Amino acid sequence: xxxxxxxxxxxxxxxxxxxxxxxxxxxxxxxxxxxxxxxxxxxxxxxxxxxxxxxxxxxxxxxxxxxxxxxxxxxxxxxxxxxxxxxxxxxxxxxxxxxxxxxxxxxxxxxxxxxxxxxxxxxxxxxxxxxxxxxxxxxxxxxxxxxxxxxxxxxxxxxxxxxxxxxxxxxxxxxxxxxxxxxxxxxxxxxxxxxxxxxxxxxxxxxxxxxxxxxxxxxxxxxxxxxxxxxxxxxxxxxxxxxxxxxxxxxxxxxxxxxxxxxxxxxxxxxxxxxxxxxxxxxxxxxxxxxxxxxxxxxxxxxxxxxxxxxxxxxxxxxxxxxxxxxxxxxxxxxxxxxxxxxxxxxxxxxxxxxxxxxxxxxxxxxxxxxxxx
Amino acid sequence: xxxxxxxxxxxxxxxxxxxxxxxxxxxxxxxxxxxxxxxxxxxxxxxxxxxxxxxxxxxxxxxxxxxxxxxxxxxxxxxxxxxxxxxxxxxxxxxxxxxxxxxxxxxxxxxxxxxxxxxxxxxxxxxxxxxxxxxxxxxxxxxxxxxxxxxxxxxxxxxxxxxxxxxxxxxxxxxxxxxxxxxxxxxxxxxxxxxxxxxxxxxxxxxxxxxxxxxxxxxxxxxxxxxxxxxxxxxxxxxxxxxxxxxxxxxxxxxxxxxxxxxxxxxxxxxxxxxxxxxxxxxxxxxxxxxxxxxxxxxxxxxxxxxxxxxxxxxxxxxxxxxxxxxxxxxxxxxxxxxxxxxxxxxxxxxxxxxxxxxxxxxxxxxxxxxxxxxxxxxxxxxxxxxxxxxxxxxxxxxxxxxxxxxxxxxxxxxxxxxxxxxxxxxxxxxxxxxxxxxxxxxxx
Ligand SMILES: Cc1ncc(C[n+]2csc(CCOP(=O)(O)OP(=O)(O)O)c2C)c(N)n1
Ligand code: SF4
Ligand SMILES: [Mg+2]
Numbered sequence: 114x115x116x117x118x119x120x121x122x123x124x125x126x127x128x129x130x131x132x133x134x135x136x137x138x139x140x141x142x143x144x145x146x147x148x149x150x151x152x153x154x155x156x157x158x159x160x161x162x163x164x165x166x167x168x169x170x171x172x173x174x175x176x177x178x179x180x181x182x183x184x185x186x187x188x189x190x191x192x193x194x195x196x197x198x199x200x201x202x203x204x205x206x207x208x209x210x211x212x213x214x215x216x217x218x219x220x221x222x223x224x225x226x227x228x229x230x231x232x233x234x235x236x237x238x239x240x241x242x243x244x245x246x247x248x249x250x251x252x253x254x255x256x257x258x259x260x261x262x263x264x265x266x267x268x269x270x271x272x273x274x275x276x277x278x279x280x281x282x283x284x285x286x287x288x289x290x291x292x293x294x295x296x297x298x299x300x301x302x303x304x305x306x307x308x309x310x311x312x313x314x315x316x317x318x319x320x321x322x323x324x325x326x327x328x329x330x331x332x333x334x335x336x337x338x339x340x341x342x343x344x345x346x347x348x349x350x351x352x353x354x355x356x357x358x359x360x361x362x363x364x365x366x367x368x369x370x371x372x373x374x375x376x377x378x379x380x381x382x383x384x385x386x387x388x389x390x391x392x393x394x395x396x397x398x399x400x401x402x403x404x405x406x407x408x409x410x411x412x413x414x415x416x417x418x419x420x421x422x423x424x425x426x427x428x429x430x431x432x433x434x435x436x437x438x439x440x441x442x443x444x445x446x447x448x449x450x451x452x453x454x455x456x457x458x459x460x461x462x463x464x465x466x467x468x469x470x471x472x473x474x475x476x477x478x479x480x481x482x483x484x485x486x487x
Numbered sequence: 488x489x490x491x492x493x494x495x496x497x498x499x500x501x502x503x504x505x506x507x508x509x510x511x512x513x514x515x516x517x518x519x520x521x522x523x524x525x526x527x528x529x530x531x532x533x534x535x536x537x538x539x540x541x542x543x544x545x546x547x548x549x550x551x552x553x554x555x556x557x558x559x560x561x562x563x564x565x566x567x568x569x570x571x572x573x574x575x576x577x578x579x580x581x582x583x584x585x586x587x588x589x590x591x592x593x594x595x596x597x598x599x600x601x602x603x604x605x606x607x608x609x610x611x612x613x614x615x616x617x618x619x620x621x622x623x624x625x626x627x628x629x630x631x632x633x634x635x636x637x638x639x640x641x642x643x644x645x646x647x648x649x650x651x652x653x654x655x656x657x658x659x660x661x662x663x664x665x666x667x668x669x670x671x672x673x674x675x676x677x678x679x680x681x682x683x684x685x686x687x688x689x690x691x692x693x694x695x696x697x698x699x700x701x702x703x704x705x706x707x708x709x710x711x712x713x714x715x716x717x718x719x720x721x722x723x724x725x726x727x728x729x730x731x732x733x734x735x736x737x738x739x740x741x742x743x744x745x746x747x748x749x750x751x752x753x754x755x756x757x758x759x760x761x762x763x764x765x766x767x768x769x770x771x772x773x774x775x776x777x778x779x780x781x782x783x784x785x786x787x788x789x790x791x792x793x794x795x796x797x798x799x800x801x802x803x804x805x806x807x808x809x810x811x812x813x814x815x816x817x818x819x820x821x822x823x824x825x826x827x828x829x830x831x832x833x834x835x836x837x838x839x840x841x842x843x844x845x846x847x848x849x850x851x852x853x854x855x856x857x858x859x860x861x862x863x864x865x866x867x868x869x870x871x872x873x874x875x876x877x878x879x880x881x882x883x884x885x886x887x888x889x890x891x892x893x894x895x896x897x898x899x900x901x902x903x904x905x906x907x908x909x910x911x912x913x914x915x916x917x918x919x920x921x922x923x924x925x926x927x928x929x930x931x932x
Contacts, residue, residue, distance in 0.1 A: 115744025115745065115746065116744060116745040116746070116747070116781050117742060117744060117745065118745070118774065118777060118778050118781060118787060118789070136566075136569070136570055138566070143795075157728075157732035157735075158732070158735075158737060162569050162570065162725075162728065164569070164728075166562075166594075167590050167591065167593075167594040168590055170559060170562065170590075170591075171559075171562045171565075171590070171591055171594065173562075174555070174556075174559045174561075174562025174563050174565075174566060174591075175562055175563075175565050175566035175569065176566060177555070177562075177563055177566060178535075178553070178562065178563035178564060178565060178566020178567040178568075178569075178570070179566040179567065179569060179570035180566075181553065181563075181566075181567065182566070182567045182570035182571045182574070183570065183571070184570045200556055201556060201559070204555060204556055227795075228792075228795065284790075284816065287790070287791075288788055288789065288790050288816055289774065289777070289787075289788060289789040289790075290786075290787070290788050290813070290816075291745075291777075291781045291785075291786050291787045291788075330571075331533055331551045331553065331567055331571070331574070332530065332531060332533065332551065332567070332571040332573070332574045333530070334530065335530075336529065336530060336549065336550065336551055337551055337552075338545075338546060338551065338552040338553070338554075339552070339553045339554065339555075340546070340552075340553075340554040341538070341554055341555055341556055342554065348546075348552075349500055349546060350546070395816070398814040398815055398816065399814070399815050401814045402814045402815045473817065474815070474816065474817045476815065476817065476819060477815055478819075
């Protein structure tokens, strides 16, 4: 076993390399800058391209161009940069562009506390562009998970031709931890399905709404098109309402239909527990300590840590709520994912948010006390 | 040999969509003629556009067609070209796109990425109803300058040339040699731009009572030159990128792995804070210490806090060591606190005051400490380090702390230093460690 002492941002870069990422463009911003730095270090040696663009709009624009030319692309930023990505995220959705976008969250709004952690971008990530169509959002709790979920993010983006977010936090990105990356089991890297030589090609072809269209690289053997405008399967402008709806249903269905398959969760469900803690990201770790301490004083507590935030792992959430009378949702924001929990919880369940945005971690004690477990 | 292509335009989706007499129509046909002259493989050509009337054109070509966001076409083109350098990438963009995407215009010129940019410059936003753009001449009448434009017109060629464009040309849609000039631009290995003036017959032309063919007259009135304005090649970005990285190509440096081979004396998660100043190598000393803990079969985390102006002020590092998995990575109550400088002390006074009675505070002896319940060990850290190297303060302090606390064997710290650092630096640090470890001994002697 070979241990390393790595920060989350380096683990993300390593996860991307493991997934065969070959193009990176980004713009420096604390606390994500070291991803740019690590990619500049790793990619060119491997024959890939890593560049610092003139701003975040160019960063994601470069990435979308490269992705449509067949590259596996990564970009990384923090909240202010996601704001600038917004319009192009919509472009990646409508163009069915596989890409991975890292948001190392920092305290906002605006410039906020640039060097401090937060989890204020949960709903922002889900609804980050106009149109409201679904994206995939994964959130690691540890440096090891940052590596693992980056790898999964690439696979999902290739499989579903959709932008996938890795939503992390300064508290993981810039914290070093002892970790053995080689001991983390990963599946094989997935490559997007490409159209076979000689076959007739439509850039957005699907037989049923949730089917993922085969891809043809710009510059490859099939003439292809890409457009930001409402289009048909051939990527020609579409104006007929039924056709427009068919495409919207497709973008929606391909992510929503995969919700169960995409649901990555870690749960510890206790027989007879009446309390459930639902958590994600760094706060999952405080939740784990709080649950252990509650159990030590004889209070039964179940925990559900979500690695997939969107699409909402409904099945896992609903089944974890079985027999529960109280749900605690600790978040380093003023209450965001709690909205998803409230939507799914049966009437009569007490739902308590433990919220803080003072840049410090939510402590196990805060969960125990505000959650009424002690 | 493939058959000669007589056009790169298709009528599959009908004729070009522009208003009667729109200058864009003429420009698109000139681009088609240029491609006919060059006869590239259509599969190796991408026409990239953004939003605006001119952006309606990409899909009429038999090449690949990429239609992106308003003003951002250059960014996609750069991504395509960097990923597949063999492609001929041609951007068609409006004067409006040059305004909103001005940063990309400057930067593609500066970087010299080998794409061709054709600006269909009609002095207004055709698509949104004839509002003024960055190239609307002063006094020009548009929907948004009803009293005449009081802004100055941007000279697109001079601007991109100033930014570094190696090749730039200005002409009009009526130039007989336009297709040849476009072909010249496409042949350039680096960035090439054409500022082609044309008329928006729906808005700019009628509002300003211009004659359709008066474009050259307009140039003269504005004092903007026509023709080839720059022709000075320099290395193309992507080519240069690949060249320098091919030369520097080395296997990725993998840090040596750490194997847990020593024991330790910890039975619970323990927080250790080291507070010093910029330039004292606090962070790297702390990282070596944490990794020494890993050699001693402990889990470890590290967080650093320092001002954005890294070369001045405090440098405070938090280490957690634990025999078990570390979940909660904040230190609410440190077991050990090491303070080596005034900056570190000032920043952490409140924490030091709050230390619990079971904690130990190791402090540079010259510091004026606040009251604390912790056990206080005062040490000549700075004086000891001075005898070795001024950068070894952190190692000296942590060596003394380890000798006193016995958290894990000193050999684990030595192994961490000698495995993870370059030999010359490791030698100095091993000396510093030794000196630190002996401070307390000598005090007792
Ligand atoms: C972000 C954004 N802002 C505004 C618009 C609206 N818009 C569409 S086209 C256009 C101007 C196009 O003018 P130009 O680039 O000169 O092209 P032309 O229509 O004159 O050919 C604007 C402002 C948009 N599509 N996107
Ligand atoms: S509005 Fe102007 S630019 Fe647009 S097609 Fe009509 S004439 Fe051309
Ligand atoms: Mg225009």
